[in-house]
Amino acid sequence: MKDKIAYLRGLMDGMKLADDDNTKLMRAIADCLDSIADSIETESARVDVIESSIDEINDDIDDLDEVLGFLIEDEDEDDESDWEDDFDFFTCPNCGEVVPLEEDMITAGSDPICPNCNAHLFGE
């Protein structure tokens, strides 16, 4: 933009224009174009700042996504692998309470008791 205006000014100087109203008008237009070009440069500098801010924010969001991804993976492991692999669920025949029992407790021939009503889960 600036280059083109400079070229325009050079062109006008080279034309040896008469010092009349037309020339004044053309010079005024060239001045006007200059200030427009200045405004555009200022604006595009601001846009650059905004764009780099947006880039930074996007980077932050990516980081957050990673952290959230880890957290969600951890939760999945807790819920599905650890919890359901190690525990079986029994419904108390007396009160209907669902009681999680570790596999070890079931296979060892033990006599687990309902934490809600103290009834024997496997009967008397």
Ligand SMILES: [Zn+2]
């Ligand atoms: Zn019970």
